[in-house]
Amino acid sequence: MALPDQAPQTHAPPRHASPWVGRLLIALALALTVLVVLLPFAAVFAQAFSRGWTVYAENLLHPDTLHAIRLTLIAAAIAVPVNTLFGVAAAWAITRFRFPGKRVLQTFIDIPFSISPVVAGVMYLMLYGGQGWAGQWLGQYDIQLMFSVAGVVMVTIFVTSPFVARELIPYMQAQGSEEEEAARVLGASGWQTFWHVTLPNIKWALIYGVILCNARAMGEFGAVAVVSGNIRGETNTLPLHIELLYQDYNATGAFAAASLLALLAVVTLVLKTVAEWRARRAFARGG
Amino acid sequence: MSVSLPLIRPRAKRVLPGFGLTLGTTLLFVALVMLLPLAALLAQASSLDGPAFWAIVTSERALATYRVTLSAALVASLFNCFFGLLLAWVLTRYDFFGRTVLDSVVDMPFALPTAVAGLSLATLFSHNGWIGQWLAPLGIEVAYTWWGIVVAMAFTSAPFVVRSVQPVLEDLEPELEEAAMSLGAGPVNTFLRVIFPLLLPALMAGFALSFARSLGEFGAIIFIAGNIPYETEISALLIMIRLEEYDYAAASAIAVVVLGAALALLLTINLLQARSLRYLQRG
Numbered sequence: 128m129a130l131p132d133q134a135p136q137t138h139a140p141p142r143h144a145s146p147w148v149g150r151l152l153i154a155l156a157l158a159l160t161v162l163v164v165l166l167p168f169a170a171v172f173a174q175a176f177s178r179g180w181t182v183y184a185e186n187l188l189h190p191d192t193l194h195a196i197r198l199t200l201i202a203a204a205i206a207v208p209v210n211t212l213f214g215v216a217a218a219w220a221i222t223r224f225r226f227p228g229k230r231v232l233q234t235f236i237d238i239p240f241s242i243s244p245v246v247a248g249v250m251y252l253m254l255y256g257g258q259g260w261a262g263q264w265l266g267q268y269d270i271q272l273m274f275s276v277a278g279v280v281m282v283t284i285f286v287t288s289p290f291v292a293r294e295l296i297p298y299m300q301a302q303g304s305e306e307e308e309a310a311r312v313l314g315a316s317g318w319q320t321f322w323h324v325t326l327p328n329i330k331w332a333l334i335y336g337v338i339l340c341n342a343r344a345m346g347e348f349g350a351v352a353v354v355s356g357n358i359r360g361e362t363n364t365l366p367l368h369i370e371l372l373y374q375d376y377n378a379t380g381a382f383a384a385a386s387l388l389a390l391l392a393v394v395t396l397v398l399k400t401v402a403e404w405r406a407r408r409a410f411a412r413g414g
Numbered sequence: 415m416s417v418s419l420p421l422i423r424p425r426a427k428r429v430l431p432g433f434g435l436t437l438g439t440t441l442l443f444v445a446l447v448m449l450l451p452l453a454a455l456l457a458q459a460s461s462l463d464g465p466a467f468w469a470i471v472t473s474e475r476a477l478a479t480y481r482v483t484l485s486a487a488l489v490a491s492l493f494n495c496f497f498g499l500l501l502a503w504v505l506t507r508y509d510f511f512g513r514t515v516l517d518s519v520v521d522m523p524f525a526l527p528t529a530v531a532g533l534s535l536a537t538l539f540s541h542n543g544w545i546g547q548w549l550a551p552l553g554i555e556v557a558y559t560w561w562g563i564v565v566a567m568a569f570t571s572a573p574f575v576v577r578s579v580q581p582v583l584e585d586l587e588p589e590l591e592e593a594a595m596s597l598g599a600g601p602v603n604t605f606l607r608v609i610f611p612l613l614l615p616a617l618m619a620g621f622a623l624s625f626a627r628s629l630g631e632f633g634a635i636i637f638i639a640g641n642i643p644y645e646t647e648i649s650a651l652l653i654m655i656r657l658e659e660y661d662y663a664a665a666s667a668i669a670v671v672v673l674g675a676a677l678a679l680l681l682t683i684n685l686l687q688a689r690s691l692r693y694l695q696r697g
Binding site: 148149152153155156157159160162163164165166167168170171174212213215216217219220221223224226232234235236237238239241242243244245246247249250251252253254256258259260261284285288304307308311312317320321339342345346347348349352353366367369370373378381382385388389391392393395396397399400 | 429430431432433435436437439440441443444447448449450451452454455457458497500501503504505507508510512516518519520521522523524525526527528529530531533534535537538543544545568569572601626629630631632633636637650653654657662665666669672673676677679680683684
């Protein structure tokens with residue numbers, strides 16, 4: 128997390144402990160991490176390429192897979208900007224003003240993180256499905272949101288909504304609002320203050336939240352599984368497509384599709400580490 | 415200890431603009447995206463009368479899914495406590511080649527989509543998989559059993575304990591340990607009596623986060639669990655099955671139970687985090 132006070136640091140090892148204890152613990156930690164965390168990652172690529180590059184390329188270029196990739200990109204392209212706007216607005220309201228009910232609001236913002244994705248999907252189905260309030264009303268106008276791309280986008284927005292707000296709130300809280308107040312006193316308009324003072328200050332924390340939001344938006348499975356209807360080549364996102372291929376006993380195809388998301392995970396981790404480091408540096412400079 | 419003077423603050427005038435715009439946007443978003451669907455679920459579930467609701471959520475099959483989900487989540491989170499404590503300790507106490515890489519790689523389970531994790535774990539632990547082939551001769555079966563659920567849950571929630579314990583360990587003052595050591599406590603005693611009690615709130619918060627995430631996990635599990643009713647069927651899967659049967663009432667009733675458990679846990683986590691935060695601020 129991008130909390131500014133978590134600069135990486137190590138204490139000197141306890142003087143009395145034998146160096147062997149340290150080495151043993153480090154070895155154990157590394158071994159467990161490789162086994163638990165890295166092996167599943169490596170296996171994806173090993174399986175995806177198990178029948179050669181040509182099969183891999185054929186699997187990826189299959190029309191259904193291409194369509195799934197496109198839908199995943201579309202869902203993320205809508206959900207991430209929406210939640211970025213929401214996150215910035217929520218963080219501004221919560222960290223720059225005092226108002227009653229702030230704690231309750233913060234709890235509500237975090238709710239999507241603690242709700243099982245499947246339950247989230249069911250919530251949307253009960254609202255916008257054929258039997259739901261909104262679903263019946265929209266049905267009169269022949270609008271069906273569930274089992275369509277719109278439904279996929281809506282639940283993706285729900286599931287990923289806290290990411291940006293969650294990163295920005297503690298960061299902006301710690302930064303305080305003196306610089307912004309100074310800008311205002313010196314005559315800057317509200318938007319000028321935001322663009323020229325706030326945004327440069329929170330840039331890396333914001334990017335950090337956006338990266339996490341995007342990773343989840345592209346990888347979401349449970350919530351999307353409920354509302355997509357799993358229509359091949361229509362409402363199937365990449366994670367859903369992986370399951371479909373797996374059920375078809377096309378393991379190589381499933382792993383080929385999975386390799387794209389595994390690559391996304393690597394990119395996410397690298398960008399996240401960079402953003403975290405920059406956010407900390409920016410904070411140290413500013414503070 | 416720092417003493418803060420009781421400064422008399424002039425009642426803050428709102429120098430900064432945008433209160434109405436940002437709070438309005440936030441409230442509208444929370445109402446439309448979160449609260450309205452939540453209300454719809456509760457309304458759907460309350461269309462059942464009491465006894466009917468009770469019959470659904472306490473049916474043999476539903477009870478079996480709670481048992482499977484809760485027990486697997488418990489074991490997975492206990493494993494994560496051990497794993498998380500070890501990693502947080504190693505990351506904060508020792509300087510070694512690859513420490514920063516290890517620190518980043520710990521978050522891999524959060525970055526890797528759960529469907530990918532499930533697919534990969536199912537293959538790793540199958541009879542001829544990289545790990546499964548070593549377990550099979552020992553008579554240990556993981557894939558398509560209850561243990562598969564544990565493995566999937568442990569993987570997807572692995573970083574929680576590391577990330578809650580790490581900041582507390584970083585802030586721990588070395589003087590405490592040095593004092594304990596100089597008073598004659600051995601390293602084991604120092605850890606158990608001095609460090610561990612201070613870590614406990616953060617460890618419990620991490621455990622609760624990991625447990626909550628495990629209860630809600632779906633994507634990773636359905637690949638590796640056998641999904642056999644009464645044996646390896648988790649609650650989220652039963653909801654999906656009821657939906658596929660168009661039994662929306664039953665699906666939403668079970669969803670409400672899962673939701674209630676999640677919200678109760680959220681409350682617990684908030685209390686635990688407030689406690690561990692209080693420790694950090696006091697230190």
